[in-house]
Amino acid sequence: MRVKLWGVRGSLPTPLSPAHLRERIEWVIGEFERRKKSWQTFKTADFVADLPAHVSGGYGGNTACAEVTHAKSRLIIDAGSGIRAFSENVLTTSPQTSEFHIYFTHFHWDHVIGLPFFAPIYMKNKIVNCYAVHDNLEAALRTIFRKPNFPVPYEVVENQLRIHRLEPRQPAKIGGFTLTPYQLDHPDPCWGARIEAGGKSLAWAVDTECTRITHEELGEDAKLYTNSDLLVFDAQYSFDEALEKINWGHASGPIGIDLAMRESVKRVIFMHHDPAASDDTIRAAEEQTRVYYDEILRARKQAGLKTPELDWHFAHEGETIQL
Numbered sequence: 172m173r174v175k176l177w178g179v180r181g182s183l184p185t186p187l188s189p190a191h192l193r194e195r196i197e198w199v200i201g202e203f204e205r206r207k208k209s210w211q212t213f214k215t216a217d218f219v220a221d222l223p224a225h226v227s228g229g230y231g232g233n234t235a236c237a238e239v240t241h242a243k244s245r246l247i248i249d250a251g252s253g254i255r256a257f258s259e260n261v262l263t264t265s266p267q268t269s270e271f272h273i274y275f276t277h278f279h280w281d282h283v284i285g286l287p288f289f290a291p292i293y294m295k296n297k298i299v300n301c302y303a304v305h306d307n308l309e310a311a312l313r314t315i316f317r318k319p320n321f322p323v324p325y326e327v328v329e330n331q332l333r334i335h336r337l338e339p340r341q342p343a344k345i346g347g348f349t350l351t352p353y354q355l356d357h358p359d360p361c362w363g364a365r366i367e368a369g370g371k372s373l374a375w376a377v378d379t380e381c382t383r384i385t386h387e388e389l390g391e392d393a394k395l396y397t398n399s400d401l402l403v404f405d406a407q408y409s410f411d412e413a414l415e416k417i418n419w420g421h422a423s424g425p426i427g428i429d430l431a432m433r434e435s436v437k438r439v440i441f442m443h444h445d446p447a448a449s450d451d452t453i454r455a456a457e458e459q460t461r462v463y464y465d466e467i468l469r470a471r472k473q474a475g476l477k478t479p480e481l482d483w484h485f486a487h488e489g490e491t492i493q494l
């Protein structure tokens with residue numbers, strides 16, 4: 172299974188501002204001047220490759236959209252603004268693809284705003300299957316195309332769309348995947364999903380505050396996480412911000428670390444970065460999570476508890492994770 176993240180920002184698309192870009196160029200030039208003194212030969216490519224990822228590329232500004240592939244099957248999770256670039260890519264690299272599958276976790280703008288820019292919905296020879304647990308899926312999609320918010324009416328794309336309602340906590344076959352929706356802790360209910368194929372499992376848990384802290388509180392929804400190969404989790408806030416923003420529906424790195432360690436998750440990617448956070452701020456939240464994780468490891472080792480190390484990092488737009 173392969174997961175490509177086309178959008179990792181939360182709440183609102185967040186392009187890098189000209190002021191931030193200028194600041195970054197100045198920083199990179201300063202770093203270049205500082206380091207070149209020690210070089211025997213000039214190596215620009217090495218210098219660029221060596222820059223911290225949050226400087227050379229940034230975390231990315233498009234909202235939630237992931238492409239999950241396995242063998243010949245492809246599933247899209249959410250249609251945030253990241254789906255526009257995916258649309259362009261898939262029509263170039265696999266123009267023959269005639270059928271698409273999109274799972275909607277919920278209908279907050281950041282998860283649906285890209286749908287009108289997903290070109291296959293306008294192509295008469297394509298079918299776009301849309302799945303959600305919510306029984307108002309079709310009404311929610313109609314809203315996106317409603318005048319005066321968008322110039323093309325829903326009726327233009329209606330023939331290409333197929334609406335499918337999924338049962339909560341019941342596995343559904345979608346292409347070569349088995350997808351089971353589980354409820355997250357988020358306003359206007361949001362349903363994460365455990366996606367399985369080829370003996371690998373992806374737990375999608377973005378847009379969750381994780382107010383149900385313990386395994387027992389999670390009840391049936393704990394199955395979303397347990398023993399998954401990859402957990403994609405919500406880290407919109409730093410730990411302190413998450414404590415201030417109770418009931419805002421989002422979590423932080425340390426909450427995901429606790430959950431992943433308890434549920435024997437193998438790997439975690441944190442996303443849904445706050446639109447108010449600069450790349451430096453997101454980097455600081457990642458560092459804070461690192462300190463927390465190292466502390467937990469140290470304490471457990473000291474107590475003689477067996478603790479398999481967890482592979483985790485904060486997501487960058489465009490990255491691909493192979494399971």
Ligand SMILES: [Zn+2]
Pocket residue numbers: 181182235279281282378443
């Ligand atoms: Zn969101």
Ligand SMILES: [Zn+2]
Pocket residue numbers: 277279357361378420
């Ligand atoms: Zn949301």
